[in-house]
Amino acid sequence: MEENVQRINLKSWAEDDRPREKLLSKGKLALSDSELIAILIGSGNREETAVELSKRILAASQNNLSTLGKLSVSQLCKFKGIGQAKAISIIAALEIGRRRRLAEAQERVKISSSRSVFELMQPIIGELPHEEFWIIYLNNSNKVIDQFQLSKGGITGTLVDVRLTLKKALELGATSLILAHNHPSGTLKPSEADKKLTQKLKIASESLDIKILDHLIVTEMSYFSFADEALL
Numbered sequence: 001m002e003e004n005v006q007r008i009n010l011k012s013w014a015e016d017d018r019p020r021e022k023l024l025s026k027g028k029l030a031l032s033d034s035e036l037i038a039i040l041i042g043s044g045n046r047e048e049t050a051v052e053l054s055k056r057i058l059a060a061s062q063n064n065l066s067t068l069g070k071l072s073v074s075q076l077c078k079f080k081g082i083g084q085a086k087a088i089s090i091i092a093a094l095e096i097g098r099r100r101r102l103a104e105a106q107e108r109v110k111i112s113s114s115r116s117v118f119e120l121m122q123p124i125i126g127e128l129p130h131e132e133f134w135i136i137y138l139n140n141s142n143k144v145i146d147q148f149q150l151s152k153g154g155i156t157g158t159l160v161d162v163r164l165t166l167k168k169a170l171e172l173g174a175t176s177l178i179l180a181h182n183h184p185s186g187t188l189k190p191s192e193a194d195k196k197l198t199q200k201l202k203i204a205s206e207s208l209d210i211k212i213l214d215h216l217i218v219t220e221m222s223y224f225s226f227a228d229e230a231l232l
Contacts, residue, residue, distance in 0.1 A: 041082065117180065126218050
């Protein structure tokens with residue numbers, strides 16, 4: 001039997017179901033994630049509308065935009081109806097969202113809690129496949145002077161230079177530091193090496209009247225605070 005299925009165009013839908021028109025009439029908050037992605041890709045395939053295709057892509061990403069944002073162009077192109085141009089549009093849009101979140105976090109320059117440290121650092125290291133160790137340098141008002149990637153390692157660990165950490169603190173005139181590193185495995189439990197390094201940096205910093213306020217282990221969704229758990 002000859003297949004008579006025609007590509008369903010967004011223009012053929014009821015106005016209430018068309019994402020572009022819905023955004024204009026009801027505002028961006030009225031749109032679902034799949035409808036927003038449908039606007040990016042414009043059209044679906046012969047069997048699916050753009051929204052239906054977007055729902056399927058999201059479902060394959062556990063309905064999680066963060067997971068979707070980790071897909072490569074080639075992975076997205078495996079979905080029927082997604083070519084290179086559409087895949088690039090999806091990746092670019094999600095990267096803009098990630099950078100917006102980072103910019104918003106950096107505007108909150110005063111550190112008031114471990115949560116504020118997490119919000120600052122999660123967009124930077126929370127989703128990395130490898131481990132990175134960062135230092136946040138603060139002034140006496142707990143405002144961020146600088147953030148510095150001290151080391152970048154493999155999945156199994158990273159090497160931290162205590163002398164470099166303190167040299168930069170003195171150059172910046174920092175009065176306190178916050179340590180932060182990610183666990184790509186997703187575990188929030190600090191290792192013995194994490195604890196020993198924290199104490200090593202704390203002792204070295206105190207000799208220069210610089211305080212270590214906290215050490216955060218950051219994952220994609222959560223964090224562990226040494227200060228909150230009385231490990232400092």
